Amino acid sequence: MQIRHLSFFVTLAEEKHFARAAEACNVAQPTLSAAIRRLEEDLNTTLILRGRRYLGLTPDGEKALEWGRQILSDYQKLRSEIAGAR
Numbered sequence: 001m002q003i004r005h006l007s008f009f010v011t012l013a014e015e016k017h018f019a020r021a022a023e024a025c026n027v028a029q030p031t032l033s034a035a036i037r038r039l040e041e042d043l044n045t046t047l048i049l050r051g052r053r054y055l056g057l058t059p060d061g062e063k064a065l066e067w068g069r070q071i072l073s074d075y076q077k078l079r080s081e082i083a084g085a086r
Helices: 003-015 018-025 029-043 059-085
Strands: 048-050 054-057
Touching (some): 018 029
């Protein structure tokens, strides 16, 4: 699992729209979709309900969103600590 993939997932969950999430992440929509599929493969579960568009999160997706937000928050704190130590 990559932090970048987790970030894309959290952004998609917040935006509730693939194109807007891709724009917010400064990537193309296929890149965002591929990263989220990779995250789902890494976690061995489906996180996003998909149809022709974003339909919401699965129960596992809801759990992953909580963890994802915490992990990204901790990651930013770590980066800040390291930058402050320099």
